[in-house]
Amino acid sequence: MQYFIQQLVNGLTLGAIYGLIAIGYTMVYGIVGMINFAHGDIFMVGAFVALIVFLILTSVFAGINVVLFLLIMMVVAMVMTSLYNWTIEKVAYRPLRGSFRLAPLITAIGMSIVLSNFVQVTQGPRNKPIPPLITEVYNVGGISISLKQLVIVVVTALLLAVFWYLVNKTALGRAQRACEQDRKMASLLGIDVDKTISITFIMGAALAAVAGTLYLMYYGVVSFSDGFVPGVKAFTAAVLGGIGSLPGAVIGGVLIGLIESLWSAYFSIDYKDVAAFSILAIVLIFLPSGILGRPEVEKV
Amino acid sequence: MSNGPLLQIRGVETFYGNIRALNGVNVDVNAGEIVTIIGANGAGKSTLMMTIFGSPRARAGQITFDGTDITNMPTHEIARLRIAQSPEGRRIFPRMTVLENLQMGASLDNLKYFDEDVEKVFTLFPRLKERITQRGGTLSGGEQQMLSIGRALMARPKLLLLDEPSLGLAPLIVKQIFEAIRELNKTQKLTVFLVEQNAFGALKLAHRGYVLVNGNVTMSGSGKDLLSNPEVRAAYLEGGRH
Numbered sequence A: 001m002q003y004f005i006q007q008l009v010n011g012l013t014l015g016a017i018y019g020l021i022a023i024g025y026t027m028v029y030g031i032v033g034m035i036n037f038a039h040g041d042i043f044m045v046g047a048f049v050a051l052i053v054f055l056i057l058t059s060v061f062a063g064i065n066v067v068l069f070l071l072i073m074m075v076v077a078m079v080m081t082s083l084y085n086w087t088i089e090k091v092a093y094r095p096l097r098g099s100f101r102l103a104p105l106i107t108a109i110g111m112s113i114v115l116s117n118f119v120q121v122t123q124g125p126r127n128k129p130i131p132p133l134i135t136e137v138y139n140v141g142g143i144s145i146s147l148k149q150l151v152i153v154v155v156t157a158l159l160l161a162v163f164w165y166l167v168n169k170t171a172l173g174r175a176q177r178a179c180e181q182d183r184k185m186a187s188l189l190g191i192d193v194d195k196t197i198s199i200t201f202i203m204g205a206a207l208a209a210v211a212g213t214l215y216l217m218y219y220g221v222v223s224f225s226d227g228f229v230p231g232v233k234a235f236t237a238a239v240l241g242g243i244g245s246l247p248g249a250v251i252g253g254v255l256i257g258l259i260e261s262l263w264s265a266y267f268s269i270d271y272k273d274v275a276a277f278s279i280l281a282i283v284l285i286f287l288p289s290g291i292l293g294r295p296e297v298e299k300v
Numbered sequence B: 001m002s003n004g005p006l007l008q009i010r011g012v013e014t015f016y017g018n019i020r021a022l023n024g025v026n027v028d029v030n031a032g033e034i035v036t037i038i039g040a041n042g043a044g045k046s047t048l049m050m051t052i053f054g055s056p057r058a059r060a061g062q063i064t065f066d067g068t069d070i071t072n073m074p075t076h077e078i079a080r081l082r083i084a085q086s087p088e089g090r091r092i093f094p095r096m097t098v099l100e101n102l103q104m105g106a107s108l109d110n111l112k113y114f115d116e117d118v119e120k121v122f123t124l125f126p127r128l129k130e131r132i133t134q135r136g137g138t139l140s141g142g143e144q145q146m147l148s149i150g151r152a153l154m155a156r157p158k159l160l161l162l163d164e165p166s167l168g169l170a171p172l173i174v175k176q177i178f179e180a181i182r183e184l185n186k187t188q189k190l191t192v193f194l195v196e197q198n199a200f201g202a203l204k205l206a207h208r209g210y211v212l213v214n215g216n217v218t219m220s221g222s223g224k225d226l227l228s229n230p231e232v233r234a235a236y237l238e239g240g241r242h
């Protein structure tokens, strides 16, 4: 039982990171109807920026507060990934808007390769480690919960709440949903559709940067290829939760995280990804629009 | 304020691919007027309404609003000059509530006058008030039409474009809407540019009217004159909805 709960805790942590990445997939899909395949690499770039900031900070100011460290890493990573994603949208996706459906998808795969190769060339192909930032581990009735894990879950919950509020209760969120539902009508009401789409890419990138920083803190290591697998899993999470739904993205992320850690614990660690994707396939057979996907009740 | 017409359309040509939908259209709408366009299905009426917003864009000719050339302005900037439209097909945001749809209408002022203006819309269409939390996509056709007009009014427009506001509405509601347009025009000097299938009602309401045939304006004149014009009567009124 203890072992089981321990795996739940680990799965939840992992799932929170997937969830943060998944929000970016889901928001962008919602507004432009495309899968931004480069999003996983944006996450990886975020982790690298955090790493570089960490190295600079430790060489300049030894021994400042860890919380401050993490905050600075996160903020710089958010700014940098926002810039990357904003640029990618502007130069690679926007000119293709309105062309055939596969064009942006193919471009997105291209952008994903560009980003990972760019990092491979500039940062080298090897894993980049950092020393552990947070080492506290609590023992709660035989289950060890690390402070890192708490930080990840709390940050995710907080950001989900903030983004849910933004999308559902603010003028910006209304404009985003309007562009999602009828772009032309939104522009007839004075909404700058291009700007709204740019902001959506920036929001997704910022969350991916947070996920990247947390990932680096959790595993203590990152490599140029780390965009791919977590990216695909986060994408799976977004589909599982119901693409277009914010809480769905996080629920999907947590589910994937849990399946992965429970499967590795009880069955075979080698097949954990197979398990995650099989469950995705099964869920989609019975719930084609995902767990929280929008029910198609509209009149035409 | 310029001295010319509020909206001036000169020699506008609009294409869908290679198909010409508007063929050198000239229309003036003066401040304070109600102007209507009548024409058969496919004449190009909705195309003209959308071309004013640059979507699709005019390939030739010029459109000016309040002295500003808007022919090549981005659509959202045209809207910001306070031109509002209740477009063909209503285009209600289906997964937003009635309230949110109305809030979208008030985007230009960041909801500054929302409470005040929404009360006016509810006075006009009490039905919307009852359905305030219902999602737009689940409203009836007539309710969507009311919401579309209400949403356009929320923008505090200087020029209101209405594309077939009477479509799908019960005769009594149509009468109310036409009455409301007349009232807004009289009391608030709202300028209205109206497309209608209901030519009789539209010509009675409008100060002036244009007849559009296959992308060309073939006739224009005061609402009264057009109503009594034998050609107009034959083509658009006899046997039509009186």
Ligand SMILES: Nc1ncnc2c1ncn2[C@@H]1O[C@H](COP(=O)(O)OP(=O)(O)OP(=O)(O)O)[C@@H](O)[C@H]1O
Pocket (backbone or CB within 6 Å): B016, B019, B021, B039, B040, B041, B042, B043, B044, B045, B046, B047, B048, B088
């Ligand atoms: N998106 C489009 N692509 C191609 N052709 C179009 C498009 N929209 C309209 N058309 C064509 O342009 C012409 C004018 O259409 P428009 O919708 O402006 O007519 P309308 O006068 O509003 O008709 P109705 O009274 O039926 O609404 C029609 O022949 C129509 O088929």
Ligand SMILES: [Mg+2]
Pocket (backbone or CB within 6 Å): B045, B046, B047, B088, B163
């Ligand atoms: Mg039409």
